[in-house]
Amino acid sequence: MVDSMSTPPPRAANDLFLDSLDTHPLWFKPNLFLSPTLDTESYISELRTFVPFDTLRTELQAHLASLSHELIDLINRDYADFVNLSTKLVDVDAAVVRMRAPLLELREKIEGFRGSLEGSLVALRNGLQQRSEAAAAREVLELLLDTFHVVSKVEKLIKELPSVPADWSNGDLSSTIKNAMSNGTSLQPVESGTNLRETQSMLLERIASEMNRLKFYMAHTQNLSFIVNMEKRIQSASLLLDASLGHENAIYDCLRAYAAIDNTKSAEEIFRTTIVAPLICKIFPHGPSGMVAGVSGDGLENDYHQIKQCIQKDCKFLLEISSAENSGLHVFDFLANSILKEVLSAIQKGKPGAFSPGRPTEFLMNYKSSLDFLAQLEGYCPSRSSVAKFRGEVVYAEFMKQWNIGVYFSLRFQEIAGALDSALAATSLVLVQNSHSGHGNLQDLSLKQSATLLESLRSCWREDVHILSCSDKFLRLSLQLLARYSNWLSSGLAGWKTSNAASHSGYEWAVSAVPDDFVYIIHDITYLATEVCGGYLDHVLQCLSSCSPDILDLVKQSILQGGKSLNDLAPLAINAIIELLVDKAVEVSSVKSD
Structure with a gap:
């Protein structure tokens, strides 16, 4: 039997008054030693922050002695079973060898199966990648083919475009139809120049739609050699279309074409230079110095009155077309970028003194007349959102900056x-x-x-x-x-x-x-x-x-x-x-x- 005299050292005098030998201070928790994640160094370091080292050492020694005493008691209590334990562990190594053989065999089979499975998985992934690459290549090829067909179609339509003249006042109707038929254009017989002009406008709109489709293809096929080689043809077709639209006398019929190719700025500029500028020039006839010729004073009220009449007479039709509901032409802002822009330019060149606050009375009259003119322009806007869009244009802000109210x-x-x-x-x-x-x-x-x-x-x-x-x-x-x-x-x-x-x-x-x-x-x-x-x-x-x-x-x-x-x-x-x-x-x- 184990020597029961190996008892722990005597405890301090204070321990005599404790209930049992297992009583410990509140800061010492023996149950923590049973945790599999216990880090003894961290535990001791944490306790040393508020427990003296000697006290901690004494408590640990006491706990060790208590555990040793408990172990001896368990051995003495079941001593017979403890002695028989060694006799039961006979030929353990042989048993382990017998158990190891089937386990090794099972491991070899699992590893073989895993290797086969990984090979199949790699092959499957390679197949899926090849399939994805093939699908992507096919998609690119289809885009390239569509791009080629669209470019060819645009070039063909542009070649047919000159067969329909823009100005029918001096043209020969029969010769025009004959030329159109000789070029392969499917042009139906018409009875007036207006119908032929509408046919040309429809052809321009069709070309513009194809050009917009071409831009979409180019955006998805960038940096491809095929597209790079076709850039000259695409640019040439775009220039020819812009030229055709710019020389079209019926500007109103070309709005859809400009909107389709997202080229609203060109349409607004053409309307400004072709329609608005000549009208404004009659009201502000500039001399060699840029000032209004033959006019004294910088008053704008009478000028604005004439401008309003010109807009009502010569520009209202286009403004109504561009603001019509469900017309698809709301992208244009002729009020700001054509009319107001030209008016601002004419005042700056012809009557720059109108913006000068040095003469407060005249300045105020011009300022209020300008606000009334802007209100007149806003009257052509069909909704509040269009008014907000008009006020948000750059030229509107530039016009308001001219008036130094401060x-x-x-x-x-x-x-x-x-x-x-x-x-x-x-x-x-x-x-x-x-x-x-x-x-x-x-x-x-x-x-x-x-x-x-x-x-x-x-x-x-x-x-x-x-x-x-x-x-x-x-x-x-x-x-x-x-x-x-x-x-x-x-x-x-x-x-x-x-x-x-x-x-x-x-x-x-x-x-x-x-x-x-x-x-x-x-x-x-x-x-x-x-x-x-x-x-x-x-x-x-x-x-x-x-x-x-x-x-x-x-x-x-x-x-x-x-x-x-x-x-x-x-x-x-x-x-x-x-x-x-x-x-x-x-x-x-x-x-x-x-």
Whole structure:
């Protein structure tokens, strides 16, 4: 038997109070040693981060002793079976040899079967790859054959095209039919030149369709020697088609052909140079210097009126064709790339001064006329999406860039704000002369400074000054004018009795003010506040009537606040009058007492 005296070393005194020998600290978990994935080094390293090395070593030795003690107990308990175990393991090597033979034989069969299966799989994959390559080669060959047939067909159709003349006014109908038949063209007898022209247009559309099909084939057969060798023939056919379309008098009938070959830019350019340019040239007859010959001034309103008439008379038919529903011609934008482009070019060459904001009044008239012209063009758009497309064109953006609204507003700002600053810079209050100014009831105001404020406020929203796109800037300017006037009055009234007002430029008027002046001020403040919150506010809201209700409400609140700031000045003026009268009374009483 195993020596039972090999007991573990005695445990510490503290262990005597534990429930059993298997009690361990909470950080020590013996069950982890039974895990097949236990990494002892990682486990010990992790414990050493918070357990002293001596404590860890003691605990491990104690656990080892406990395991040894448990093993000895198991051996002693089943000692007979432990001894008989060695006697039962007899001739184990022979048994292993007998078992190994069939296993080796089975392994050889499996490896042979696997080799055969891998060979079949490789052969199958090679066959599938060859089949795929053959299918791809066949597809390419079919594309090449189709490409060759399409090129030959296009060349044949182009050769037949000259047999149908574009202009039938001087042509011989019978000779044309005879030529067409001699060239193998299946042309049916017709009774008029219009039918023959339609036949030619149909032939052009057919050629264009084949060219579009040819582009598709070329996109899928790039870098092939066969296609490279045919590039010259394809380019030649494309050039001949473009030339035929460009010389076709019936431009309207060629739109489908241009759309089919995705060459809308050429059609738009031909329409611009052939139809639009001669019409615009009559309206803007350029001289040698490029300016409009025999015309003085840069006004555009009359020019736009003539352009609108020309569009209605000579271009409406094409515009209706290109915008017709389900016509397939929506890819064209003759409004922007033909008409607007030519108009912009004519104005830039003939009347460049029309875009100059240096003359604000003429600039505004031309700008509003231009917006009206653009609105007229948008009237030819059949839907909102076409309007959005028109506005998204490059030439539309280029046209709008010509109008420098920022510079225009800066000039108006200097003009309007400068007038008020000049009036407020006076060293004394100036009474208004009893003369009608033509801008409303300005004669009802007593002081020139107040009249200038009201006139400046109204100038911001006059029809010949205001621009809707700058409404936010003009509103800010209006509020700034009110604030400037209120600050001028409040600062003067607050310091009229001291030397503070005299030390600031623009407030000297308060030092020499008399009671009558403050009466004028109270009258003007009351009148201005009533006008700003009444008729003036209504006029501003009318100018902005196209804005949303939320925006109109914000505008209303801001102007009412400006009017309130004027009303708040009235008590200051009244107090000034009271103090002046008191001072006068004191002076009089002092003189009498003397």
